[in-house]
Amino acid sequence: MDPAVVDLSRLQFALTALYHFLFVPLTLGLSFMLVIMESIYVMTKRPIWRTITRFWGTLFGINFVLGVATGITMEFQFGMNWSYYSHYVGDIFGAPLAIEGLMAFFLEATFVGLMFFGWDKLSRVGHLFVTFMVALGTNLSALWILVANGWMQNPIGAAFNTDTMRMEVESFREVLFNPVAQAKFVHTVSAGYVIAAAFVLGVSAFYLLKGKYPGVAKRSMTVAAAFGLASSLSVVVLGDESGYALTDNQKMKLAALEAMWETEPAPAGLAAFGIPSMADRKTHYEVKIPYVLGLIATRSLDKPVEGIFELVAKAEDRIESGVIAYGAVEALKVNPNDMAARATFEQHRRDLGYGLLLKRHIADPRQASPELIKQTAWDVVPPVPVMFWAFRVMAGIGFLMILLFATAFVLVTLRKHQTKWFLVLAVAAIPLPWIAAEMGWVLAEVGRQPWAVEGVLPTFLGASSLTVPQLLISIAVFTLLYGALAVVEVGLILKTIKRGPYALHDPAPDGSPEPEAAVA
Template identity: 80%
Template sequence: MDLAVVDLSRLQFALTALYHFLFVPLTLGLSFMLVIMESIYVMTRRPIWRTITRFWGLLFGINFALGVATGITMEFQFGMNWAYYSHYVGDIFGAPLAIEGLMAFFLEATFVGLMFFGWDKLKPHAHLFVTFMVALGTNLSALWILIANGWMQNPVGAAFNPDTMRMEVTDFMAVLFNPVAQAKFVHTVSAGYVCASVFVLGVSAFYLLRGRHVGFAKRSMTVAAAFGLASSLSVVVLGDQSGYTLTDNQKMKLAALEAMWRTEPAPAGLTLVGIPSMADRETHYAVQIPWVMGLIATRTIDKPVEGIFELVAISETRIENGVLAYDALERIKANPQDLIARADFEVHRRDLGYGLLLKRHVADPRDASPELIHQAAWETVPNVPVLFWAFRVMAGVGMFMIALFATAFVLCTLRKHETKWFLRVAVLAIPLPWIAIEFGWILAEFGRQPWAVDGVLPTFLGASSLTVPQLWATIAGFTLLYGALAVVEVKLMLHAIKKGPFHEQETFSEPSPESPDPREPAPAVA
């Protein structure tokens, strides 16, 4: 395999995934915020809440359309750019994606039209149910996609079949309830809720700074403050749980994001800042907080957190065992009735993927020298500086979000919505959750390298047989197309925000927030 093809395939997938994930978090969060806003409308029958729900629903729809369009491209890439990956693990990886399409995507696609066009045709309670089903479908989509991704991080419930030369499902319930997948789901979804809350908070703050749609903005800001505070606190708690799952399932990623080169005595300290160096294999000018890493990673004060050097030594042993598994597999291919070869394979089958790492350097892993095995073991270490700083940017923004929403909650409680300095901060903070989410994606996916499926399939073996010009052409095409879509998305969003929530009423002056909507039947008088 031409490694330039592998690198370009990775680049293309990374660019399209990062772009797609600009839309997903806002969709996840806005969907349930619409449920909250419309629930208030159904309970109070105050027309202002109908206006609020429809306005944010319009922005949700624009974002939803772009999310669907870019998500379809993502799934096609598994067949186009990662053909051997799809062949090797398609039985497991494809099942959650198929369920996502049949269960979740069809659910939200069915109800989203009713949500936008059913306001004057459905009773309020019925329309609220439709909005809830859209939110449920949106979040179920995230669940099944993250079950698939979680399996790549922690491949449970599956085994390699030497007769078919593919990975096959052995326990679908284990795939479904994979602890890594569950932790990733709740953390990712709560991050989406924070993203939507910041968006609503920032746009509301913009209106208040301009003195426009004041009643609308204050109510939207109050919902965003409460929902955002709960979500930002949950992000930290669930992120901690996500980190804890790394202790048992992805020890190398945990050591890399902490730049922990050697195992420290328990309880390990947390490196707050430092300058990790791949060349020197140490972290310069490290500032540590005692005990914290040990408590986070092990939930105890007497268990150590393994360092990179020790994990590389374990990888070296597993590569040696993987060579034995590869040898047994070759003997099985030559003679499927060779019971001794099958017995040897069963002993070392869990390390086959490590043996395949050597194919980056030699056609037959059995020809690898001890020096090459040692080199391949060090190639199991991801880029430590990238992971180290990606985690700190993500965590730093997360802590700022808690402070932002705590302040917003206090100001809304005290009815001091129009505090100028806070409104400016809220507008400037709009990009921050996207930055944190993108760095979180880099941390999760870049930290898995050199594996497409952790411990099972090296990334360089999963790529399709493409050429470098073909990949550059598609990268350029996607860049131009997605660049145009980004311009359209931003213009539509800004146009809707500029026109404001009351433009449909076609009046010369903005109606009072408490004035009745002329299209809304008067509520019954008790």
Template identity: 80%
Template sequence: MDLAVVDLSRLQFALTALYHFLFVPLTLGLSFMLVIMESIYVMTRRPIWRTITRFWGVLFGINFVLGVATGLTMEFQFGMNWSYYSHYVGDIFGAPLAIEGLMAFFLEATFVGLMFFGWDKLKPVTHLFVTFLVALGTNLSALWILIANGWMQNPVGAAFNPDSMRMEVVDFMAVLFNPVAQAKFVHTVSAGYVCAAVFVMGVSAFYLLKGKHRGFAKRSMTVAAAFGLASSLSVVVLGDESGYALTDNQKMKLAALEAMWHTEEAPAGLTAIGFPSLEDRKTHYEIKIPYVLGLIATRSVDKPVEGILELVAIAEDRIERGVVAYDALEKIKADPTDMAARGQFETVRNDLGYGLLLKRYVEDPRLATPDQVKLAAWSTVPNVPVMFWTFRTMAGIGFLMIGLFATAFVLCTLRKHETRWFLRLAVLAIPLPWIAIEFGWILAEVGRQPWAVDGVLPTFLGASSLTVTQLWTTIIGFTLLYGALAVIEVGLILKAIKKGPFHEQEAQDQSAADAEPAVA
């Protein structure tokens, strides 16, 4: 496999995924904020809450359409850019994606039209139920996609079949209740809720700074403050749970994001800041916070956390066993009745993926030299500086969000919505959740490298047989298309914000005023 093709395929998927993920979090969060706002309307029957719900619903709709359009591209890429990956693990990976389409996407697509056009045709309680179903559908969609992605991070419930030469499901319930997938889902969804709350609060703050729609803005900000505070606290708590999940399932990712080259003896300290170096394999000028890493990673103060160098040594051993598995598999391919080879394969089958890492350096892993084995072992270490700094940026923004929403909650409780320094801060904070979310996605996906499926299939073996020209053409095409869509989406959102929440009512009043002379 041409590594340039692999790198460009990864670049294309990364660009489309990161772009798609600009829309998903806002959709997730706004959907349930609409449920909250409309619930207040149903309970109070005050028209202002209907106006509030409909205004934010328009912004939700604009974002929803772009999210759907960009998500479809990613589905096709699995077959077009990653055909061997789809062949090798499609039995497992394809099932959650199919369920997502049949259950979640159809649910939200069925009811989203009723939500937008059913205000004057459905009873208030019925319309609220429709809005809830749309919110449920968007969040279920995220669940099934993250179950699929979680399996790539922690491939449970599946086994390699030497007869079909593919991975196959052996326990679908284990795939569904994968601890990594569950931790990723709740953490990702909570981050989406924070994103939406910051968006609503920032737009509301903009109106208050301009002295426009004050009653609308204050009510919206109050909902955003309460919803955002709960969500931001959840992000940190559930992020801690994700860290704990890494300890059992992705030790190398945990060691890399901490730039922990050697095993940290108990009680393990968390590196608050430092400068990791790939050249001398150490972290310079590090400042540690005692006990914290041990509490996050092991839920204890008496257990060590394994470092990169020790994990590389473990990878070397697994690669050597993987070569034995590869040799046994070649014998089975030559003679499916060779029971001795089958027995040998069963003893080392879990290390086959590590043996396949050698195919980057030699066509037949059985011919690999000791130096090539070492190279393959070190290839299991993701980019440490990228991991280290993306994690700290993401976590830092997470704690800033807690402070922002706590301040907003106090000000709203004290009816000091129009505190101008805070309003300016709320507007400036709008991009921060998106930065944290994109960095979180980079952390998850870069941290899995060099694997497409952790410990099972190296990324470089999963790509399709495309040409560099084909990939550059599609990358440029996607970039231009998505750039145009971004301009359109931002333009539509800014236009809706400029019109304001009472645009329809004002237009109706103006039409009535224009009609009066004719009637007279």
């Protein structure tokens, strides 16, 4: 496989995934914020809460459409750009995607129209139920996508079948309850809730700065402050759980994001700052916070955390074992009844993927020299500087969000919604959680390299047999199309915000910007 084809295929998927993930978190969070706002309307029967719900529902709808459109494009890429990946692990990876389409997406599609057009046709409780079902469907979509992605990070419940030469499901229960998938789901949806809360908080602050729609803005800010504080705290707690999951399942990712070249003796410290270098394989100017990494990664103060050098040495042993497994597979291709080859494969099956890493350098892994095996063992190390800084940007913004929402919660509790310095800060902070979410995606996906499926299938083997010109043309088309869609999305959102919450719903009978009856 031409390395340029693999790199361009990765670039195309990364661009479309990062773009798609701009819409998904806001959809996840806004859906449940709509449920909260409409629940208040149902309980109080105050018209202003209906207006609030419909306004934020309109913004949800704009974002929802773009999220669906970009998500469908991504799924097609599995068959078009990653055809061998789809062939090799499609039995496992395809099942959660199919369930997501049949259960979660259809659930959203069934109820989303009722949510937008059923305000005057359904009872208050009936419409609240519809809104809740949309929120449930949206979050179930995330669950099944992250079950699929979690399996790529920690491929349990499946095994290589020497008869079909593919990975196949052994236990769907293990795939579904994969600890990595569960940790990723709760962490990802909590991040989405933070994004939505920051968006509502920022737009509400903008209205208050402009002196517009104070009744809507203050109430929206109150909901955003409480929802955002709970969500930002849960992101940190659940991020800690994700770190603990890495200790058992993705030790190299943990070592890379800490730029930890040597095994860290107990109690392991967390690097607060450093300049990691892949060239000399060390971290310069490192500053560590004692004990923290040990508590996060091992839940103890007496266990070491393995470093990159030790993990590379283990990878070298696994590559040697994988070469034996590869040889057994080749023998079984010739004679499926070769019991000796089958027994050899069973002994070394867990390392087959490591043997396949050699195919990047040599056609037949069995011909690899000891020097090539040593060199290939370093392929399992992801780009350490990218990992190191992506994690620190993500974590730093996470703590800033806690501070932001804690301040907001105190101010709205004291009914000081119009504190000007905070309103300016809230507007400026709108992009921050999106940046953190994108860095989280980079951390998860770049940190898995060189694997498409951790320890099972190297990324370079999963790509389709495309040409460089085909990929360059498709990347250019995607960039232009998605750029145009971004302009449309942002334009529609800004136009809706500018027109205000009373532009389409519950207009003031006297033309005033905010009806007194609604504010009361």
